[in-house]
Amino acid sequence: MSSVFFMLTMGLYFVSTVCYLAYLLRRAETLSKVSLGITAVGFATHTVALVARMTDTAQAQLPTFHEALSFFSWMLILVFLAVEFRRQLHVLGSFIVPLALVSLVTAAAFRSDEASSLQPVFKTLWVHVTLSMLGTVGFAVAFVAGVMYLIQDGLLKSKRFNVLYAKLPALDYLDHLNQQSIVMGFPLLTLGIISGAFSAEIVRGTYVNWNPEQTWAMVTWGFYFAVLVGRLTIGWRAKRAAYLTIIGFAGVILTLIGVVLKSHGSVS
Amino acid sequence: MHVIVVGLSHKTAPVEIREKLAVPESRLREALSRLCSYPGVREGLLLSTCNRVEVYAVVEELETGYGRVQEFLADTHLSLSSEHLTPHLYWHAGDRAIGHLFRVASSLDSMIVGESQILGQIKDAFEVALTHKASGLLLNKIVKKAISVAKRVRTETKIAETAVSVSYAAVELAKKIFSNLTEKTVLLIGAGEMAKLAARHLIANGVRQVRITTRNFQHGLELAQRFNGTAVPFEDYKTELAGADIVLVSTGASHYLVTADDVQRAMRQRMSRPMFLIDISVPRNIDPAVRPIDDAFLFDIDDLHMRVEQNREDRLREAAKAEQMVVEEVAVLGQWLQSLEVTPTIVALRSRTEELKRREVDKILARLAHLSSEDRAAVEALASAIVNKMVHGTMVTLKAEAKSSSGATYVDAARRFFNLEETPAVYPTGQSDVPELPDENIAGNGIGRLPEESLVPHTSKEQGRRVS
Numbered sequence: 001m002s003s004v005f006f007m008l009t010m011g012l013y014f015v016s017t018v019c020y021l022a023y024l025l026r027r028a029e030t031l032s033k034v035s036l037g038i039t040a041v042g043f044a045t046h047t048v049a050l051v052a053r054m055t056d057t058a059q060a061q062l063p064t065f066h067e068a069l070s071f072f073s074w075m076l077i078l079v080f081l082a083v084e085f086r087r088q089l090h091v092l093g094s095f096i097v098p099l100a101l102v103s104l105v106t107a108a109a110f111r112s113d114e115a116s117s118l119q120p121v122f123k124t125l126w127v128h129v130t131l132s133m134l135g136t137v138g139f140a141v142a143f144v145a146g147v148m149y150l151i152q153d154g155l156l157k158s159k160r161f162n163v164l165y166a167k168l169p170a171l172d173y174l175d176h177l178n179q180q181s182i183v184m185g186f187p188l189l190t191l192g193i194i195s196g197a198f199s200a201e202i203v204r205g206t207y208v209n210w211n212p213e214q215t216w217a218m219v220t221w222g223f224y225f226a227v228l229v230g231r232l233t234i235g236w237r238a239k240r241a242a243y244l245t246i247i248g249f250a251g252v253i254l255t256l257i258g259v260v261l262k263s264h265g266s267v268s
Numbered sequence: 269m270h271v272i273v274v275g276l277s278h279k280t281a282p283v284e285i286r287e288k289l290a291v292p293e294s295r296l297r298e299a300l301s302r303l304c305s306y307p308g309v310r311e312g313l314l315l316s317t318c319n320r321v322e323v324y325a326v327v328e329e330l331e332t333g334y335g336r337v338q339e340f341l342a343d344t345h346l347s348l349s350s351e352h353l354t355p356h357l358y359w360h361a362g363d364r365a366i367g368h369l370f371r372v373a374s375s376l377d378s379m380i381v382g383e384s385q386i387l388g389q390i391k392d393a394f395e396v397a398l399t400h401k402a403s404g405l406l407l408n409k410i411v412k413k414a415i416s417v418a419k420r421v422r423t424e425t426k427i428a429e430t431a432v433s434v435s436y437a438a439v440e441l442a443k444k445i446f447s448n449l450t451e452k453t454v455l456l457i458g459a460g461e462m463a464k465l466a467a468r469h470l471i472a473n474g475v476r477q478v479r480i481t482t483r484n485f486q487h488g489l490e491l492a493q494r495f496n497g498t499a500v501p502f503e504d505y506k507t508e509l510a511g512a513d514i515v516l517v518s519t520g521a522s523h524y525l526v527t528a529d530d531v532q533r534a535m536r537q538r539m540s541r542p543m544f545l546i547d548i549s550v551p552r553n554i555d556p557a558v559r560p561i562d563d564a565f566l567f568d569i570d571d572l573h574m575r576v577e578q579n580r581e582d583r584l585r586e587a588a589k590a591e592q593m594v595v596e597e598v599a600v601l602g603q604w605l606q607s608l609e610v611t612p613t614i615v616a617l618r619s620r621t622e623e624l625k626r627r628e629v630d631k632i633l634a635r636l637a638h639l640s641s642e643d644r645a646a647v648e649a650l651a652s653a654i655v656n657k658m659v660h661g662t663m664v665t666l667k668a669e670a671k672s673s674s675g676a677t678y679v680d681a682a683r684r685f686f687n688l689e690e691t692p693a694v695y696p697t698g699q700s701d702v703p704e705l706p707d708e709n710i711a712g713n714g715i716g717r718l719p720e721e722s723l724v725p726h727t728s729k730e731q732g733r734r735v736s
Contacts (some may be wrong), residue, residue: 027426152444156441156444156445156565157559157565159567159571159574159575161575161578165444168444169447170443170444170445170446170447171444171445171446171542172445172446172447172448172542173447176447234539235538235539235540235541236540237539237540237541238540238541238542238562238563239540239562239563240540240562
């Protein structure tokens with residue numbers, strides 16, 4: 001059952017992405033309502049798919065890359081719906097929904113219904129994956145806010161007052177969104193890494209073995225730590241923060257690719 | 269009965285004429301009762317703003333109605349005669365008058381298309397007309413519709429969303445940099461008229477901290493008092509930069525007062541908090557080399573003008589959509605108005621009753637096949653007599669009241685009582701597109717089938733509101 005709902009969700013997010021991208025180019029506001037409706041339905045089917053998947057794979061017990069990405073996509077939409085609900089920031093959908101779609105399509109590529117062949121695994125691994133993914137959601141939102149910031153900044157600087165200019169919110173709000181996302185994402189990632197170390201200790205007997213994936217994770221962590229401290233102490237905000245969070249998210253993506261290459265579909 | 273408008277606006281009359289014709293609020297009541305005292309003027313509404321003076325009225329005869337209203341306008345000011353006024357006036361009746369009101373209310377006829385004041389002014393004028401009972405069934409419906417059309421235009425088009433003055437364009441831009449202006453500080457360097465206006469707009473939009481520096485410190489102090497701000501000595505303006513989120517420069521200086529170095533220094537101190545610089549001076553007072561500096565956004569007078577020009581184009585594009593809406597809405601209201609005409613109502617009533625009688629008679633005659641042709645004629649005559657007597661009173665009243673001030677009210681009621689609401693104004697007799705109702709209900713308690721609301725005539729609602 002989960003795969004039906006999963007495919008349905010993918011279809012809905014695809015349509016919603018198309019609508020949201022069209023919304024960027026058009027003056028009319030009605031398209032945002034349509035897109036939001038489709039996204040909300042997609043979110044509902046996604047929730048069903050996730051729950052069904054969890055009951056399906058309860059025996060397998062190993063969080064796979066597929067599940068991690070699907071969960072990431074789900075959280076991303078949840079955050080978007082929350083922000084949209086509070087701030088009516090329709091244009092955010094034009095950036096977040098495509099990202100959620102990409103992540104879901106990637107998840108689909110790694111979907112496997114056979115039980116994992118690795119050794120039986122422990123609850124800590126679920127905690128590790130969940131926390132890391134929540135942290136990643138924070139960075140993803142910061143990334144989106146950064147991209148939107150740079151676009152709006154560019155439009156203001158070049159005095160191109162087009163449709164996009166009208167739809168994007170004020171610069172300082174985007175900067176605020178960027179900051180909030182990192183402030184929330186960073187502690188979650190930190191906890192994710194700590195729980196990951198514990199899992200590694202249980203599975204392999206060592207907390208850290210500095211494989212490329214772990215190294216990248218630590219580099220990413222250090223980078224975001226610097227971004228956060230820089231913002232709070234020496235004013236790395238606005239345009240600089242936007243650039244940094246975009247670079248940081250690229251690091252996150254590389255880490256995830258590392259995870260995939262290493263474990264062929266399972267996270268450890 | 270005709271709905272008309274006679275008036276003049278910024279498009280047809282210079283301010284010298286408009287100001288003479290304008291009716292101050294204190295004299296509105298007197299003016300309205302004078303208007304309604306003219307014979308043949310049933311309802312009236314007087315809209316007097318600085319850009320237009322218009323009389324909306326419901327009159328019995330079109331030509332004399334125009335004449336009366338024009339007379340009324342000429343009488344509002346001693347020095348004006350009808351001949352003076354005529355070249356500046358416009359006259360519209362029926363759908364065109366209604367369309368005109370819709371356009372005015374939607375700010376399509378305003379000097380600045382899309383400005384929002386006019387709707388409030390119409391509401392006020394309507395309020396006055398209501399309290400003095402100058403507005404009745406027709407104008408009530410039309411003005412209320414105009415207000416709802418204006419709201420529709422406002423929500424469904426972007427006609428009012430953009431800034432159309434240079435000073436307001438500054439506010440619009442500021443809002444794309446700062447989401448909340450309340451915590452922001454404005455620094456005013458020099459005090460040209462446009463800068464003062466922009467500062468006033470910014471304050472109206474929430475800015476609380478205003479710092480003012482002018483070459484003449486005394487002048488600065490006076491301004492500070494007016495803006496509830498702080499005056500700072502002119503020598504200090506460079507050090508003030510770092511604390512300012514919005515810098516408005518307009519001095520008569522012929523050189524750059526604010527250089528790229530100054531801004532760079534300020535930005536370092538501000539730790540990259542964005543800064544919005546507006547240079548309204550000609551020649552410019554802020555070095556254009558400031559532009560590439562990160563997080564500093566410089567706009568000069570040309571940029572603001574360009575923004576305003578773009579907005580104007582946007583508004584005109586939106587106005588085209590709004591015009592379409594007005595046309596649609598006028599058509600809807602036109603149908604309602606047409607239904608209030610006496611003659612079509614009598615025709616509809618006659619054909620409705622004729623239709624009912626026909627059906628009932630045919631049905632009973634089909635069963636009584638043994639009747640002789642005289643008996644059949646008698647049955648038919650009986651049916652006709654009953655039906656005609658039943659509606660006779662209504663017809664007579666409608667005809668008698670057709671010319672009275674409450675004619676429309678009677679027509680409205682008759683249409684509701686006899687369920688003529690949905691039928692076309694001129695009803696072709698003997699056609700089968702009468703709504704099919706079960707026969708026994710028509711013969712029996714047909715009235716009981718009417719929706720509850722339709723038993724309450726419109727007018728009682730309108731009047732109820734008028735009293736309250």
